[in-house]
Amino acid sequence: MPNYLYQRLVAPREQSDTTFLILEDNTTLSYREFCERANQIANQLIASGVEPGDRVAAQVNKSWHGLALYLATIKAGGVFLPLNNAYTSREIEYFLGNAEPRLLICDPAAVESLESITHSTNVELFTLNQAGTGSLSSAADACPIEFETVARDKDDLAAILYTSGTTGRSKGAMLTHHNLWTNAEVLAKAWQFTDHDILLHALPVFHTHGLFVATNTSMVAGGSMIFLPAFHIDSMIEQLSAATSMMGVPTFYTRLLDDQRFTGELVKHMRLFVSGSAPLLAETHVEFEQRTGHRILERYGMTETSMNTSNPYKGDRRAGTVGPPLPGIEVRIMSADNSQPLAANKIGTVQVRGPNVFKGYWKMPEKTAEEFTDDGFFITGDLGKLSEDHYLTIVGRDKDLIISGGYNIYPKEIELLLDAIDGVRESAVIGVPHPDFGEGVVAILTGNSLPSDDQIRAMMKNEIAKFKQPKKFFHLDQLPRNSMGKVQKNILRQQYADCFQP
Ligand code: MCA
Ligand code: AMP
Secondary structure: OOEHHHHHHOHHHOOOOOEEEEEOOOOEEEHHHHHHHHHHHHHHHHHOOOOOOOEEEEEOOOOHHHHHHHHHHHHOOOEEEEOOOOOOHHHHHHHHHHHOOOEEEEOHHHHHHHHHHHHHHOOEEEEOOOOOOOHHHHHHHOOOOOOOOOOEOOOOEEEEEEEOOOOOOOEEEEEEHHHHHHHHHHHHHHOOOOOOOEEEEOOOOOOHHHHHHHHHHHHHHOOEEEEOOOOOHHHHHHHHHHOOEEEEOHHHHHHHHOOOOOOOOOOOOOOEEEEOOOOOOHHHHHHHHHHHOOOOEEEEEEOOOEEEEEOOOOOOOOOOOOEOEOOOOEEEEEOOOOOOEOOOOOOEEEEEEOOOOOOEEOOOHHHHHHOEOOOOOEEEEEEEEEOOOOOEEEEEEOOOOEEEOOEEEOHHHHHHHHHOOOOOOEEEEEEEEEOOOEEEEEEEEEOOOOOOHHHHHHHHOOOOOHHHOOOEEEEOOOOOEOOOOOEOHHHHHHHOOOOOOO
């Protein structure tokens, strides 16, 4: 039995001298060079005791070496567990305790804060920095460039990606080899990716968008990627002229539009711009087309499902919609209690079923059962409607979730922290319109002797990642509640709707 994902994703090109990655300094790496490095790392993973099904956790800055670690983990039969590099050591402690990985690979600068955690959880620690040096690289340097890929089947796990939950506890979404392969194949076909494509890649690679949607799709097609360390407007403007396609969160598009150097002339050779992870405002869609002549292709997915729907490559890309279901994927709209299918254009909960849908939450069978219907549909927690011709529009969320710059933030996690602070009686965390991030996090606090905003910021610093921390605090005597005693966040969202407006 071969390795299901590797066999389909890269094996046909493992000896190819075709360019896979173009780095910011314009150096290039072929598929062969990339696979050889992955082989060296895979040899080291095996030497460190990684066995089929073992988790390999990575909290590293974006680099091609980190991407080779992803492929190496797959080849070695492991389960890749990428972690946002903004997470604090307190957050990492939870993931290590829950996922029990064999190894953690981190940036050398994080060793001091993570060492005691890895020690107590019995996780072996390696380092890898953005330049590609560190203890993992030194060890891999000494390993052979050949590796006998470990056999894995279609339903074996390839990755676990943590996604926060409405209770404040993160859940590990278990994605199989087949989940990842099928979605990459469907997307490459739907978006007509070929080996002539050069994708401008400025997304982080610890989430579905940058790791699977962008990277796996490019790999399946045999295309190349201009692999930037992060989104920086100057490098984007510089590199766009060499790209054929780009994927981004809406903030990428609004930042590009805010720059006068971003013109139709600069991108007239491009064939595709894809947006996702958060709603793209219809006005951004319109402004983008006016400026460049290109219509952004918006699609919709989740960590648990990868991509579910997409506007068409050829055909009507409708602003404000996320398009029809992708081939092989079923999408239906159900009544609020998830029992009755609704007619076209009626708003209800969005449910999906297909080979893309994950296997369940790691070590949380009850949570998994709660989020699937008896007939195998996954309840996304999004609210939407389907048009007569099956275009999906996401109109809101049934879950209390904020999406800021493409990152998901669950208010409960922040409220639990705020409520534990001396002097805070209670808190409500909401998302309101933000000109750059789409939604910005705001905390409303009650209490008679509240600490200052700066004191609260200082208390949160080591607890949760910076992007989750409220950007503004407001004080009220009481939170608005309905007759059932539930905090009326819709009233708060209206009240503070303009707080980020210039
Ligand atoms: C950075 N900050 C943020 C965010 N990013 N705050 C809220 N939301 C954010 N997304 C903080 C920084 O810590 C900093 O704080 C301040 O905001 C300004 O940072 P700045 O330098 O302007 O930000 P940046 O470094 O340029 O990052 C913005 C970004 C980045 C480029 C939009 O957040 C990003 O790459 N987002 C993409 C996320 C993504 O890939 N999501 C896909 C998830 P201070 O100044 O106070 O220190 S996968 C998914 O959702 C599904 C499956 C799907 O459908 O794709
Ligand atoms: P995550 O679990 O981090 O992958 O985020 C998934 C959530 O992002 C979905 O459940 C949606 O709420 C949201 N999302 C992703 N793509 C879109 C989109 N194009 N439009 C609106 N919401 C989106």
